[in-house]
Amino acid sequence: MCGIVGFTGTQQAAPVLLDGLSKLEYRGYDSSGLAVRDGRSLAEVVKATGKLRNLAEKTDYGKALPGTCGIGHTRWATHGEPSQTNAHPHVSGNATGSASGPVESDVVGVHNGIIENYEELRAKLIGNGYSFYSTTDTEVVIKLVDYYYKKYQIGPIDAINRMMVRVRGSYALALMFKDYPGEIYAARKDSPMVIGVADGETFLASDVPAVLRYTRDIYYIDNLQSVRLLPGEAHFFDLNGDEVSMDITHITWDAAAAEKGGYEHFMIKEIHEQPAAVRDTLASVIKDGRIDLSAAGLTSDVLGNISEVRIAACGSAWHAGVVGKYVIEDLAEIPVRAELASEFRYGKMLMDSNALFIVISQSGETADTLAALRAAKEHGVRTLAVVNVIGSTIAREADNVLYTLAGPEIAVATTKAYSTQLAAMYALALALADARGKVDEKDYRYYIEELLALPERISRVLENKERIQWFASKYSNARDVFYIGRGLDYAISLEGSLKMKEISYIHSEAYAAGELKHGTISLIEKGILVIGVLTQEELLEKTISNMEECRARGAYLMGVTSNGYYSVEDSVNFTIYVPRTDEHFAGSLAVIPLQLLGYYTSVARGLDVDKPRNLAKSVTVE
Numbered sequence: 142m143c144g145i146v147g148f149t150g151t152q153q154a155a156p157v158l159l160d161g162l163s164k165l166e167y168r169g170y171d172s173s174g175l176a177v178r179d180g181r182s183l184a185e186v187v188k189a190t191g192k193l194r195n196l197a198e199k200t201d202y203g204k205a206l207p208g209t210c211g212i213g214h215t216r217w218a219t220h221g222e223p224s225q226t227n228a229h230p231h232v233s234g235n236a237t238g239s240a241s242g243p244v245e246s247d248v249v250g251v252h253n254g255i256i257e258n259y260e261e262l263r264a265k266l267i268g269n270g271y272s273f274y275s276t277t278d279t280e281v282v283i284k285l286v287d288y289y290y291k292k293y294q295i296g297p298i299d300a301i302n303r304m305m306v307r308v309r310g311s312y313a314l315a316l317m318f319k320d321y322p323g324e325i326y327a328a329r330k331d332s333p334m335v336i337g338v339a340d341g342e343t344f345l346a347s348d349v350p351a352v353l354r355y356t357r358d359i360y361y362i363d364n365l366q367s368v369r370l371l372p373g374e375a376h377f378f379d380l381n382g383d384e385v386s387m388d389i390t391h392i393t394w395d396a397a398a399a400e401k402g403g404y405e406h407f408m409i410k411e412i413h414e415q416p417a418a419v420r421d422t423l424a425s426v427i428k429d430g431r432i433d434l435s436a437a438g439l440t441s442d443v444l445g446n447i448s449e450v451r452i453a454a455c456g457s458a459w460h461a462g463v464v465g466k467y468v469i470e471d472l473a474e475i476p477v478r479a480e481l482a483s484e485f486r487y488g489k490m491l492m493d494s495n496a497l498f499i500v501i502s503q504s505g506e507t508a509d510t511l512a513a514l515r516a517a518k519e520h521g522v523r524t525l526a527v528v529n530v531i532g533s534t535i536a537r538e539a540d541n542v543l544y545t546l547a548g549p550e551i552a553v554a555t556t557k558a559y560s561t562q563l564a565a566m567y568a569l570a571l572a573l574a575d576a577r578g579k580v581d582e583k584d585y586r587y588y589i590e591e592l593l594a595l596p597e598r599i600s601r602v603l604e605n606k607e608r609i610q611w612f613a614s615k616y617s618n619a620r621d622v623f624y625i626g627r628g629l630d631y632a633i634s635l636e637g638s639l640k641m642k643e644i645s646y647i648h649s650e651a652y653a654a655g656e657l658k659h660g661t662i663s664l665i666e667k668g669i670l671v672i673g674v675l676t677q678e679e680l681l682e683k684t685i686s687n688m689e690e691c692r693a694r695g696a697y698l699m700g701v702t703s704n705g706y707y708s709v710e711d712s713v714n715f716t717i718y719v720p721r722t723d724e725h726f727a728g729s730l731a732v733i734p735l736q737l738l739g740y741y742t743s744v745a746r747g748l749d750v751d752k753p754r755n756l757a758k759s760v761t762v763e
Contacts, residue, residue, distance in 0.1 A: 143229075143253035144168045144215040145334065146351050147315045147325045150342030150372045154211035155203030161344070161351035162193055162213050167407065167551045168347065169756055170215035171223035175200065176230040176249045179208030180322050183243040188228040209372075210323050212315045212345075214251035220259065221276035231280040233287035235272050247319045248287040252279040253347060254312035254332040262307070282308060286316060297326045298378050301367045305330065305380060311508060315345055328367040333506040333533070336360040338389075341373040349392055349530075350549055357392040361532035390532045406750045408552035408644070412736050413603060418557040419729065420596040421546035422564045430589055432572040437525070438541035439569075444576035447523075448493045450475060453482040453513040454501035457559045457639060462501050463632040465566030468725050472580065472588075473573035483509040486516045496522045499569075503550060503558040505533020514538060527565050529558050543569070552751045554644050556736050559636065560599070563729050567592060570725075591723040595730075598720040602733040605717070606741075609734055612699070612715055613741030619647055619670050623661070623691075624735075625654040626674035627684050633674050633728040637735030644743040644753045654687040667695030672735070675702040675709060676719070676727035685712045701731050 144165030148157045154177050162173060173196045174188035185206050189196040193215065200206050214229035221227040232246035256262070259278035262285055267273070271284050282304065290300035297318050311331035318326065327334060327345055337344035337352035337359050344352040349359060360375055362368055366385070369376045377387045404410035426432055434444070450469055452462035462479040469477045482500065486509075492498065498517040502510045505528035514535055517524050526539035529547050536542045545561035571588050574580040580588070616622075622641055624634035631653045638651035652661050654673070665671070671691045675681050681702070688698050689712060698713035703721045710716045719730040743750045 143217050143347070144170065144351070145251050145253050145313055145315050145345065145347045146213045147211070147327070147345030147370065148342070149210040149323055149325055149370055151209060152342070153203065153207065154209050155200060155206035157203075157344075157355070158211050158213035159193070159197050159200070159203045160354065161346055162215050164350040165215060165347055166193060167553055167751060168215065169217045169553065169752060171218050172225065172228035173213070173215045174228045174230050174251075175203075175206060175211060175213045176244075176251075176317065177206045177208040177211035178317060178322050183245060184232075184249045184317060184319075186230055186232065186244045186249065188225050188230075190223060190225050190228065210317065210325065212249070212251050212317060212325060219255050220278040227275045227277050229279060231275065231277065231283045233284050235274065248283055248290065248316055250279070250283040250286070250314060250316040252282060252312055252314050254330075255310045256282050256308055256312065257310040258308065259310075278310075282312065282314065283316070290318070297321060298367050298369060299382055301326060301328050302378070302380055302382055304328075305365055305367070313347060323372065325370040326367065327362070327370065329362045330365055331508060331511065331534070333504070334362050336362065336368060336370065336375045338373060338375055343370045343373060343375055345370060350551070353392060359390045359392055359532070360387050361390065361537070363387075363537070364534065406552065406740075406744075408554055408556060408740055408750050411550055411552055411557045412733070412740065414548070415557045415560045415733070416596040416600045416603075418545075418547045418561050419564050419599060422561040423568065423592055423595070425544070425546055426565070426568045427589065427593065430586070432568050432575065432589075434543065434569070434572050437543040439525070439543075439572065441576045443523075444573050446495055447475065447497045447573065448495040450477040450497050450499060451492060451517075452477065452479040452499045452501065453485045453510060453517075454479075455482050455507055455509050457555045457636055458501040458503065458507070458510070458562060460632060460636040460639065461559055461562035461566060462499070463635065464563055464629060464728050465499070465570065467629045467632060468567060469570040469573060471725065472570045473577055474579050475573060475577065482507070482513040485513045490516060490520050492517075492520060492522050494521065497525060498522045499525045499527060500535060500539065501527045501562055502533075502535050503529045503547070503555055503562075505530040505535040507535070511535055511538070527562055529561065553753055553756050554640055554739070554750075560729060560732070564592070564595070567726055588723065588725075591726055594722065595726060598722055598730055599733060602719050602730055605734075606737050609717065609737045610741045613738050614745045616670055616697075617645075617742050617745035621664070622647055622649040622670045622672065623665070624649065624651040624672045624674065625657065625684065625687060627654050627680040628677050629724070629728055630674035630677050630680065630684065630731070633676075633731050633735070634672075636732055637672065637674070637739070640736050640739035641742065643756060644739055644748065644750055645746055646748065646754070647742065654684045657687050657690065662690065662694070665691050665694040665696050669696045670699065671696045672699045672701065673713065674731050674735075675700050676731050677724055681709075685709070688713060701734050703727060703730075
């Protein structure tokens with residue numbers, strides 16, 4: 142979603158803000174803007190639609206905006222169409238909202254999130270003499286802070302706290318007050334925000350990559366907290382206005398990890414980082430040849446008492462959860478349900494008191510997943526978060542946390558984070574099986590060996606990328622693509638289909654192969670591409686039979702399978718082989734060609750691979 146940055150210190154603010162916004166472009170946006178103060182009462186506001194470079198050129202890459210304190214924003218439209226008027230920052234005064242230049246306003250702010258009761262608040266403010274120039278909910282919340290600030294003659298923190306009590310929805314908010322030059326005030330509820338502190342300088346951002354060039358010492362603001370930022374200082378306050386102490390998190394990954402490193406796109410770089418990411422994640426939980434989840438708070442005694450598992454997640458994380466369902470049920474012989482987080486919270490939560498409720502999220506900030514976590518906690522079941530971002534909201538609120546070690550993932554279409562989520566689910570499944578006495582020592586050692594071999598086998602799949610690139614260029618003009626599989630292969634088909642549709646804009650669907658004849662086969666016609674995932678030996682012949690039915694109706698067939706099976710090439714038009722591995726873990730190999738196919742198809746169509754239209758990296762609003 143929207144990206145927020147802020148800076149106060151000794152150097153010129155605007156170039157720092159633009160640099161930070163460039164690191165947040167992966168979040169998705171349609172417009173951008175800056176507000177900078179140079180010690181005067183007026184804030185200099187500049188906005189632009191389209192790419193961030195338009196704002197950079199408009200401000201001579203920040204050089205035209207003097208001042209050492211400022212805030213910036215990239216907007217992903219929710220309330221109000223993409224336009225210069227609706228772009229942030231917004232002001233409490235009655236400016237036109239689109240003009241650039243000095244603005245007479247007591248409060249200037251930027252916002253990420255959605256204010257659910259903004260119409261009610263807007264009517265209240267109009268009744269108190271305010272007028273509005275935009276159609277955004279953000280302008281409403283900025284003017285609400287201004288209203289409390291003036292009506293009660295209180296300080297910024299108290300005005301912000303009154304706003305937080307009154308507003309319903311989610312937000313990360315950064316504000317500058319005319320009466321407090323050189324200072325930035327911020328608050329958050331359910332939307333991510335981090336604070337970085339260095340010598341004489343303080344930084345604010347929606348995500349760590351925006352500030353990592355300047356500092357590795359990061360604060361994660363808690364929910365319903367506000368913060369006062371001065372050069373080199375950050376002061377945190379609870380909803381009562383009392384100052385509270387916060388722990389610093391020291392970021393250990395290299396800033397270069399958030400750069401392209403010579404690759405054309407972040408996505409292809411992150412695809413190639415999967416062997417290392419999977420290796421690191423497995424190494425964090427495999428100690429002396431055994432799965433050890435004690436760091437996540439999951440001892441053998443805890444795991445042995447679990448009666449059922451429920452998994453909630455969104456998008457690719459849900460697909461990882463579906464894989465987890467199949468593997469946990471087969472290895473640990475325990476009932477598992479994998480549900481969409483956006484649907485879970487609206488049904489009856491019929492869970493045993495000894496259930497384990499798992500949420501999966503790369504960012505740890507996914508709004509629907511966070512809501513599902515909170516709903517489960519209200520029912521008193523143990524919660525486990527599988528997340529990639531240390532200190533994220535989901536990580537802080539779950540009872541137990543299993544971290545994936547993917548490092549920063551910048552491309553909107555996830556690849557390495559998904560692969561590390563699979564690794565985490567495999568480890569959890571084997572740990573559950575061991576704790577419940579469902580696996581003997583010989584098989585346990587075999588599964589450990591197969592897990593540890595995954596990184597090298599993924600590397601071998603990547604060596605075959607040129608063949609997939611050729612195929613993608615041949616079928617880049619496809620209108621429809623169908624992915625089919627059974628069991629675990631169906632779960633991987635879901636992820637392959639999503640990769641295709643989200644970055645190539647080709648209509649793509651995944652189906653359990655056995656369901657084709659229950660309606661979907663009516664869509665098959667000459668030239669349609671049907672991709673079969675064929676890694677489960679017992680199910681392979683049935684899926685091949687379904688693919689033959691598609692061929693009979695004119696479809697072109699592609700198969701993704703493992704070496705050693707009977708000749709799939711005799712049944713399909715184009716075959717991609719992946720190395721043999723234990724079938725429980727085969728999805729980690731089969732998904733790689735599907736990621737590459739989506740990537741190269743998007744490149745062949747001349748699209749923006751890393752920032753697909755209408756999508757954001759972290760969905761922090763419901």
